[in-house]
Amino acid sequence: MTIIAPSLLAADTFKLEQQINEVESAGISRLHLDIMDGHYVPNINFGDKFVKEVRAHTKAELDIHLLTETPEKYVDQMIDAGGDIINFHPETTRQPVALINHIHARGKKVGIALDPGLSYRTYLPLLDFVDQVLVMTVSPGFGGQKFIPEMLHKIHDINTMKNTNMSGFDIEVDGGIDDVTGAQCTEVGATALVSGSFIFKDDIKKAINSLK
Ligand code: DX5
Ligand code: ZN
Numbered sequence: 001m002t003i004i005a006p007s008l009l010a011a012d013t014f015k016l017e018q019q020i021n022e023v024e025s026a027g028i029s030r031l032h033l034d035i036m037d038g039h040y041v042p043n044i045n046f047g048d049k050f051v052k053e054v055r056a057h058t059k060a061e062l063d064i065h066l067l068t069e070t071p072e073k074y075v076d077q078m079i080d081a082g083g084d085i086i087n088f089h090p091e092t093t094r095q096p097v098a099l100i101n102h103i104h105a106r107g108k109k110v111g112i113a114l115d116p117g118l119s120y121r122t123y124l125p126l127l128d129f130v131d132q133v134l135v136m137t138v139s140p141g142f143g144g145q146k147f148i149p150e151m152l153h154k155i156h157d158i159n160t161m162k163n164t165n166m167s168g169f170d171i172e173v174d175g176g177i178d179d180v181t182g183a184q185c186t187e188v189g190a191t192a193l194v195s196g197s198f199i200f201k202d203d204i205k206k207a208i209n210s211l212k
Pocket of ligand 2: 032
């Protein structure tokens with residue numbers, strides 16, 4: 001079954017409790033939270049206080065996406081705040097394996113996030129260590145962008161490599177995911193779909209059902 005992870009970047013902050021209840025009653029068990037530092041991406045959004053507050057309101061798995069430089073600065077605070085999966089962009093740290101080991105030692109899952117311009121082959125050695133590969137299907141930083149169709153080849157190649165090696169990691173896609181692009185991604189091997197503006201723009205339940 002494909003995992004659907006609503007991205008809270010697109011939620012209405014003033015209706016957050018209601019919207020989290022709504023996605024949960026539509027069967028959602030994973031929420032995606034983007035942490036932006038204004039350096040790796042030009043944007044700033046929420047921090048660990050917000051993650052902690054979301055944690056207090058839901059039992060869903062919290063999928064933390066660090067869009068930051070020096071992710072090692074944020075990992076512990078995100079785990080302390082209640083993060084379950086910590087995704088980081090591997091080019092932002094000098095010692096990705098040490099960071100992966102640290103997150104695992106704290107009992108949490110790890111994902112590596114790949115910018116559209118980066119090949120998974122560059123990070124092939126990391127794939128033996130992670131629980132998830134987060135394939136960015138837009139340039140990171142903002143919600144509401146258009147899906148980059150060339151990423152379908154990349155998802156397909158990662159899935160082929162995964163099946164050849166009988167690896168168990170999830171392939172999560174993030175950016176511009178709606179009912180059409182989501183189906184294209186799952187066809188080539190995506191196992192988890194992050195979706196922000198498509199889910200929160202109008203009828204939440206209807207959007208989640210059409211993604212399913
Ligand atoms: C983009 C973020 C995404 C974003 C997706 O940098 O990583 O998680 O919230 O939003 P949509 O689904 O609107 O493209
Ligand atoms: Zn994200």
